[in-house]
Amino acid sequence: DQSGMAYSVGTTLDRFIKSKQSDFPFASGELSQLLRDIALAAKIVNRETNRAGLANIGGAFGQTNVQGEEQQKLDVIANIRFMRALSKGGEVCAIVSEEEDSVIDLQNGSGKYVVAIDPLDGSSNIDVNISIGTIFSIYRRKTPVGSPIQEEDIMQPGKEQVAAGYVLYGSSTMLVYTTGFGVNGFTYENSLGEFFLSHPAIQAPKDGKIYSINEGSELEWAPGVKNYVDYCKRSQYSARYIGSLVADFHRNLLKGGIYAYPSTQKNPNGKLRLLYEANALAFIAEQAGAKATNGTQRILDIQPETLHQRTPLWIGSEKMVNEAMGFLSKKREAV
Numbered sequence: 325d326q327s328g329m330a331y332s333v334g335t336t337l338d339r340f341i342k343s344k345q346s347d348f349p350f351a352s353g354e355l356s357q358l359l360r361d362i363a364l365a366a367k368i369v370n371r372e373t374n375r376a377g378l379a380n381i382g383g384a385f386g387q388t389n390v391q392g393e394e395q396q397k398l399d400v401i402a403n404i405r406f407m408r409a410l411s412k413g414g415e416v417c418a419i420v421s422e423e424e425d426s427v428i429d430l431q432n433g434s435g436k437y438v439v440a441i442d443p444l445d446g447s448s449n450i451d452v453n454i455s456i457g458t459i460f461s462i463y464r465r466k467t468p469v470g471s472p473i474q475e476e477d478i479m480q481p482g483k484e485q486v487a488a489g490y491v492l493y494g495s496s497t498m499l500v501y502t503t504g505f506g507v508n509g510f511t512y513e514n515s516l517g518e519f520f521l522s523h524p525a526i527q528a529p530k531d532g533k534i535y536s537i538n539e540g541s542e543l544e545w546a547p548g549v550k551n552y553v554d555y556c557k558r559s560q561y562s563a564r565y566i567g568s569l570v571a572d573f574h575r576n577l578l579k580g581g582i583y584a585y586p587s588t589q590k591n592p593n594g595k596l597r598l599l600y601e602a603n604a605l606a607f608i609a610e611q612a613g614a615k616a617t618n619g620t621q622r623i624l625d626i627q628p629e630t631l632h633q634r635t636p637l638w639i640g641s642e643k644m645v646n647e648a649m650g651f652l653s654k655k656r657e658a659v
């Protein structure tokens with residue numbers, strides 16, 4: 325934080341956002357409001373997530389949903405909630421969502437911001453009560469406010485992000501975000517309905533002993549990937565792979581570690597999406613002193629070509645990502 329002022333743990337998200345507005349000398353408070361809108365949607369999705377287990381037997385408790393419809397999938401609900409929060413707020417002109425085939429143009433003549441979002445990643449984990457997450461990126465539109473949305477407003481490289489964050493719906497629900505002045509984590513207190521600053525100025529350990537990769541795909545890996553994973557085993561690292569990107573990323577950010585989703589035969593460009601998964605986490609990683617590449621290039625430098633394009637992702641502690649790149653570039657063979 326430029327003012328160098330330490331923030332007392334326990335301040336609320338609202339107070340924190342307001343206090344940080346001074347980071348943007350020309351801020352008119354729209355980004356602050358947008359962050360509040362996202363936090364509100366996160367609170368609602370958190371409540372729906374907590375109820376998900378019961379919803380499936382909702383009938384037994386007489387809790388059919390208000391429309392009396394068949395219980396929608398939680399990722400559909402999350403998408404509706406975030407889209408509603410983002411369109412109601414008034415600061416957003418366009419949305420790219422994992423759940424929407426094309427760009428949602430809000431026809432909002434005063435909206436300055438474009439949001440790319442994965443409303444609920446890892447939704448296959450919901451039914452088995454594993455942590456899941458929301459991932460979001462915020463950009464300023466390139467073309468004049470009020471003019472029609474153009475491709476250049478949407479296809480921006482990750483380094484153009486104004487803000488990025490994730491919500492982790494886990495043993496406790498956390499909101500972690502950056503506006504380019506460091507990374508701060510907030511923990512949700514259900515009984516008060518508030519996020520409180522719990523992890524100020526997060527800095528990722530430069531090295532770590534945790535590697536996260538789906539070893540079930542080992543036979544599909546390029547040799548460099550196999551050589552790196554063998555190196556992890558010889559180094560007696562711990563394998564931790566939850567199958568939920570936000571949960572794996574968050575643990576590695578705090579404890580030190582690397583998450584890798586390389587290209588495989590099934591997913592030659594990797595599985596994760598550039599616009600609303602890799603870019604947001606890469607911005608956060610770099611702001612926390614960590615690193616994110618696609619195996620050869622910095623994630624934030626990648627010029628997007630298509631809305632839902634996938635990218636291989638190597639993200640986490642700087643030293644671990646650099647070591648992995650050494651194996652991928654064959655500078656280091658398996659010893």
Ligand code: P6P
Nearest residue numbers: 445446447538567568569570595
């Ligand atoms: P695999 C969840 O579907 C997800 O997008 C990430 O959250 C997770 O890390 C990854 O895919 C798991 O994919 O192929 O290892 O099951």
